[in-house]
Amino acid sequence: MSVNAVSPSRLLAVVAPVFLILVVLPYVIDPYQTVLLSYGLIFAIAALGFNLLLGYTGLLSFGHSAYFGMGAYAVAFVVKYLKIQSMEVFLLAGILCSALVAALFGLVCVRYTRIFFGILTLALSQVLWSLVYKFFWVTGGSDGLRVPTPTLLGGTVKMAVGAGQDKLGFLSHRYYYYVLVIFCICVGVMWLIVHSPFGKALQAIRDNETRAEFVGVQVWHYRWVAFLISGSFTGLAGALWVPLNGLTTPDILHWTFSGEIVFFTVLGGFGTFAGPIVGAVVFNYLKTFAVGYTVYWQMLLGVVLVVLVLVLPAGIVGTASRLGLRFRRAEAT
Amino acid sequence: MSILKTEKLTKYFGDTHAVDHVDFTVAEGEVLALIGSNGAGKTTLVNLISGLIPPDSGQVIFKDADITAASIHRKIELGIARSFQLVNLFDKLTTLDNLALAIFSREGKTRRLFRVSDADAAVRQEALEVLHQFGLEPKARMMAGGLSQGERKLLDVAVAYALRPKLLFLDEPTSGVSTREKAPIMDIITSVVRSGRITAVIIEHDMDVVFTYCPRIVAMHQGTILADGTPEQIRSNEQVTANLLGTQTHR
Amino acid sequence: MDTLLIHLLNSLLYASVLFLIAGGLSLIYGVMRIVNLAHGNLYAFGAYTTAWAVGRILGGAPDASLALYALLPVGAVAAAALGAILEPTLLRPLYKRSEEYQLLITFGLLLILEDLMRLIWGPYPLSVSALYEGLGSLTIGESIYPTYNLIVIVVGAAAAAGLWAFIYRTQFGVVLRATSQNMRMASALGVNVNRVYVEAFTLGCFMAGLGGAIVVPQQGAVLGMGVDALILAFVVVVIGGLGSLEGALIGALMVGIVREFGITFFPEIELAVLYLMAAVVLLVRPAGLLGRA
Numbered sequence: 001m002s003v004n005a006v007s008p009s010r011l012l013a014v015v016a017p018v019f020l021i022l023v024v025l026p027y028v029i030d031p032y033q034t035v036l037l038s039y040g041l042i043f044a045i046a047a048l049g050f051n052l053l054l055g056y057t058g059l060l061s062f063g064h065s066a067y068f069g070m071g072a073y074a075v076a077f078v079v080k081y082l083k084i085q086s087m088e089v090f091l092l093a094g095i096l097c098s099a100l101v102a103a104l105f106g107l108v109c110v111r112y113t114r115i116f117f118g119i120l121t122l123a124l125s126q127v128l129w130s131l132v133y134k135f136f137w138v139t140g141g142s143d144g145l146r147v148p149t150p151t152l153l154g155g156t157v158k159m160a161v162g163a164g165q166d167k168l169g170f171l172s173h174r175y176y177y178y179v180l181v182i183f184c185i186c187v188g189v190m191w192l193i194v195h196s197p198f199g200k201a202l203q204a205i206r207d208n209e210t211r212a213e214f215v216g217v218q219v220w221h222y223r224w225v226a227f228l229i230s231g232s233f234t235g236l237a238g239a240l241w242v243p244l245n246g247l248t249t250p251d252i253l254h255w256t257f258s259g260e261i262v263f264f265t266v267l268g269g270f271g272t273f274a275g276p277i278v279g280a281v282v283f284n285y286l287k288t289f290a291v292g293y294t295v296y297w298q299m300l301l302g303v304v305l306v307v308l309v310l311v312l313p314a315g316i317v318g319t320a321s322r323l324g325l326r327f328r329r330a331e332a333t
Numbered sequence: 334m335s336i337l338k339t340e341k342l343t344k345y346f347g348d349t350h351a352v353d354h355v356d357f358t359v360a361e362g363e364v365l366a367l368i369g370s371n372g373a374g375k376t377t378l379v380n381l382i383s384g385l386i387p388p389d390s391g392q393v394i395f396k397d398a399d400i401t402a403a404s405i406h407r408k409i410e411l412g413i414a415r416s417f418q419l420v421n422l423f424d425k426l427t428t429l430d431n432l433a434l435a436i437f438s439r440e441g442k443t444r445r446l447f448r449v450s451d452a453d454a455a456v457r458q459e460a461l462e463v464l465h466q467f468g469l470e471p472k473a474r475m476m477a478g479g480l481s482q483g484e485r486k487l488l489d490v491a492v493a494y495a496l497r498p499k500l501l502f503l504d505e506p507t508s509g510v511s512t513r514e515k516a517p518i519m520d521i522i523t524s525v526v527r528s529g530r531i532t533a534v535i536i537e538h539d540m541d542v543v544f545t546y547c548p549r550i551v552a553m554h555q556g557t558i559l560a561d562g563t564p565e566q567i568r569s570n571e572q573v574t575a576n577l578l579g580t581q582t583h584r
Numbered sequence: 585m586d587t588l589l590i591h592l593l594n595s596l597l598y599a600s601v602l603f604l605i606a607g608g609l610s611l612i613y614g615v616m617r618i619v620n621l622a623h624g625n626l627y628a629f630g631a632y633t634t635a636w637a638v639g640r641i642l643g644g645a646p647d648a649s650l651a652l653y654a655l656l657p658v659g660a661v662a663a664a665a666l667g668a669i670l671e672p673t674l675l676r677p678l679y680k681r682s683e684e685y686q687l688l689i690t691f692g693l694l695l696i697l698e699d700l701m702r703l704i705w706g707p708y709p710l711s712v713s714a715l716y717e718g719l720g721s722l723t724i725g726e727s728i729y730p731t732y733n734l735i736v737i738v739v740g741a742a743a744a745a746g747l748w749a750f751i752y753r754t755q756f757g758v759v760l761r762a763t764s765q766n767m768r769m770a771s772a773l774g775v776n777v778n779r780v781y782v783e784a785f786t787l788g789c790f791m792a793g794l795g796g797a798i799v800v801p802q803q804g805a806v807l808g809m810g811v812d813a814l815i816l817a818f819v820v821v822v823i824g825g826l827g828s829l830e831g832a833l834i835g836a837l838m839v840g841i842v843r844e845f846g847i848t849f850f851p852e853i854e855l856a857v858l859y860l861m862a863a864v865v866l867l868v869r870p871a872g873l874l875g876r877a
Contacts, residue, residue: 054684058684060684060687060688062621062687062691108863114683114684114687115619115683115687115826116822116826118619118621118687119619119818119822122815122818123815123818123819123859123862124859126815127859189447192446192447192448192449193446193447195449195450195451196445196446196447196448196449196450197433197434197437197442197443197444197445197448197450197453198443198444198445198446199446199450200426200430200433200434200437200443200450201434201437201438201443203423203425203426204423204426204431204434206425207422207423207424207425207426208421208422208423208424210385210417210421211417211421211422211423211492212423213405213406214383214385214405214409214414214415214421214493215409215434215435215438215492215496216406216409216410216435216438216439216443216496217434217438217443218404218406222443229446255811259691259695262688262691266688296699296702296703298695298698298699299695299696299698299699299700299703301692301695302691302692302693302694302695302696302697302698302699303692303696304692305688305689305691305692305695306674306689306692306693306696309678309685309688309689309692310674310677310678310689313681313685
């Protein structure tokens with residue numbers, strides 16, 4: 001990664017206050033805003049997974065909606081066919097199913113790079129979308145499948161039913177903290193992965209495929225593993241998303257959603273670790289605003305993406321860190 | 334004892350015989366130079382042996398084992414490594430990380446997902462030592478993309494060396510480097526190769542470098558070996574001088 | 585027997601349009617080494633422009649005079665013009681950067697064009713079926729077949745032939761081929777590479793627009809047709825090889841035939857059969873049948 005190893009004290013200085021704010025937030029802002037932020041954190045998890053492939057392995061996937069959707073539909077199927085409402089089972093199902101699909105799709109896609117890789121990921125996710133659309137008797141077709149509020153922590157944390165039912169209260173408090181904890185775990189795990197020897201091998205593959213091969217790294221094996229991890233993270237996000245949304249439809253498998261994932265990762269800066277997280281959260285707010293403002297918000301997205309690529313390719317965090325570096329250098333002289 | 338032998342190794346690119354039924358032998362512990370004008374087939378020969386491209390026919394035998402069809406990964410495991418003519422590094426990783434990666438790979442540690450690479454003290458130590466041998470230790474924390482050309486060339490060789498190969502191919506290790514930097518680079522390379530008891534095959538165009546550092550010279554021309562001998566023998570070989578040395582500006 | 589002939593004609597029809605789209609994509613890649621993810625939208629743009637232009641002049645009158653058929657290519661010209669504007673502004677700044685950025689910017693373009701067409705022409709399909717019906721139909725054995733479809737096939741074949749002649753028999757074609765094989769060398773020999781690039785891109789967009797223009801009487805212009813076409817075009821170039829026009833032709837024919845006969849016997853899985861075919865080709869010959877990726 002282009003950012004030099006950040007000292008632990010500096011890292012803590014940034015992370016600690018952010019974490020504190022996130023913990024305190026539900027008591028400060030109204031429930032609707034908390035739910036909105038939950039969506040942001042969930043998309044951030046998806047972005048983290050996606051960026052393992054883009055930022056660290058150099059593979060641009062246009063089909064990540066497939067794994068998010070797989071995670072979401074796995075949850076819906078657990079509800080519909082197994083009649084289970086435990087969040088932990090949801091998460092397990094989501095991760096397993098998306099990992100399976102990622103493993104399969106990965107086998108096909110990672111043999112190819114760049115353009116073909118992008119095309120293949122797009123095409124495969126569209127196949128999945130059309131299958132889910134067509135087999136409506138299983139998947140609910142365009143109507144989708146409803147998912148009721150789950151129970152957390154093995155059934156110990158439930159939403160009150162009947163007269164005292166408060167879905168918004170549940171989602172904006174207990175569910176929010178659940179998502180927050182998982183978000184923190186995901187950030188930690190991904191941080192570990194990208195700083196491990198495996199992560200370095202991925203970056204080597206990104207920088208110079210031939211040389212990586214000649215250093216003894218079997219390129220396509222490593223790409224496949226990265227693909228698997230990436231898909232699983234995104235699938236986990238999908239599983240977290242469904243209870244919040246209450247419903248899953250084929251839209252979440254459509255290439256337009258893949259495009260959103262690409263967009264918010266690039267917005268935050270795919271050359272950094274934190275970029276995708278920031279981009280996802282910012283995008284979530286942007287989209288909520290834009291959708292209420294104009295029906296042509298896809299065009300707005302496209303324009304912003306074009307501007308980003310031409311003017312600000314490092315994204316929000318990338319540009320900020322570059323400016324910070326320049327500022328620190330100027331200070332030192 | 335020959336560590337490497339090629340038998341009738343051939344590669345065609347369309348109609349051109351890039352490497353034409355070449356029988357090439359390297360003895361263990363040698364340091365030899367592979368010379369020839371552009372297009373003579375030197376890099377293609379190395380590409381065939383190291384596994385970058387498959388041969389059309391012929392065999393490559395490494396220590397009595399046929400490795401013609403072996404994967405690059407297998408060849409590295411067996412002990413063959415190479416550097417590249419156009420420097421091939423991981424530009425967005427630090428110098429230290431570039432080298433550490435080779436060590437991690439050698440040790441099979443690149444499979445490790447859940448351990449921070451910087452925390453592996455043994456690997457870091459070894460990486461720093463190798464960098465020190467190559468005079469690159471001061472630049473350990475710098476991005477590989479930011480090094481000077483000479484430093485990049487050295488790092489390229491260092492990364493291949495860190496794989497602890499038995500046979501090392503160096504493709505033009507001093508190309509693109511200013512004249513006064515060449516000797517220090519070659520000094521480092523030859524001392525490292527000798528102390529590690531590594532067999533080295535060096536592709537070079539600079540005849541000063543070749544005559545100074547390589548006790549054996551193999552000259553190629555149009556895909557075949559033209560001559561094979563000591564610097565004196567090569568210098569006095571008329572075919573070689575006509576085809577190769579005549580076109581070299583002797584500095 | 586005539587059902588077989590009809591199926592064959594339908595395959596050729598589909599292949600014609602596919603060839604125009606995929607051929608344009610392949611041409612652009614062959615010369616410039618970029619893949620335009622918005623290429624399908626240029627096909628859609630051609631369709632919409634033609635439908636709109638013809639529709640305005642038709643003014644709701646049921647009869648289509650022959651002169652209107654001459655107006656069909658307006659979509660191709662519009663797409664070409666759009667391409668001529670896009671290449672220097674959006675693509676040229678990125679040639680020196682890594683490929684991801686090209687893909688990202690063309691993806692952004694895809695998003696923009698999708699909504700732009702909705703903005704200009706609304707969310708409902710545009711149709712010019714008068715042109716389709718205006719030519720009547722032919723009797724083939726015991727069945728009748730729309731004459732217009734034959735026009736499409738002829739246009740597709742003419743385009744293939746014309747393109748081949750253009751690339752292999754003209755001065756510009758030589759320059760095009762030289763630049764595609766070795767850009768630096770061509771530049772060193774005095775070729776104005778920037779001009780070649782914009783011309784090649786414009787030509788590729790022209791082809792895509794033409795595909796949209798000639799198919800719109802039969803299918804109408806509908807939102808989302810761009811991305812559907814893009815994916816199909818990708819299947820074609822995967823099979824035929826990216827960068828090869830002959831490959832685009834063969835790929836288009838194969839996709840056309842497989843799809844036509846696939847739909848007849850297994851209507852549910854039409855797309856899946858195509859993807860399966862692409863997957864098989866990719867596994868066996870990664871560069872495509874005639875490609876040089």
